[in-house]
Amino acid sequence: MTFAFVSGDPALDLTGTVGSRRDNPLDALTTPGDLERWVAACDELPDHVTADAATFESALALREATYRLALDRVLDRPFDPGSLDIVNATAAGTPPTLTLGDAGLRMTGDLPAVLSHLARSGMTVLADPRARLKECGRPSCTRIYLDRSRGARRTWCGMDECGNRVKAAAYRARRRAAP
DSSP states (O other), X not given: OOOOOOSSSHHHHHHTTEEOTTTSOEESOOSHHHHHHHHHHOTTSOSOOOOOXXXXXXXXXXHHHHHHHXXXXXXXXXXXXXXXXXXXXXXXXXXXXXXXXXXXXXEEOOHHHHHHHHHHHHHHHHHOTTOOEEEOSSXXXXXXXXOOSGGGOOOSSOIIIIIHXXXXXXXXXXXXXXX
């Protein structure tokens, strides 16, 4: 399975591992091994972590809490208190270790440290009043992303996945409607 990292922040990308939340939820993280592969695929995280059942459940709880808070932000409503508790408690954990070298910045740590980093990353985005969080414009996509485009005109979470689908559907509809 390939993962999409188009949300502009690793915490938001974690929430995007569940697709089509409204209609037919598709969870890309069904086993601890899936979570290990997701962490390894994310450029901003350590590439060698192991997940046991407890840390896997913690990751899923963080994912859902972060999604609820991001959706609260998109819909301009107060944050869900239970989700705040989960994100704040996870962020209080020990963060990964950062090492600077000739090859750049290297991050190391176990899965609880990665989850702490993800919680802190999500908190930073959610607390920024200038951050433009949006939900994807494709009706069946529920991914929330950080819009950093000029003029905040980005409509889809990503062109490859959603933008192309919407444009192709519009083209087909125009072709069918043409005499």
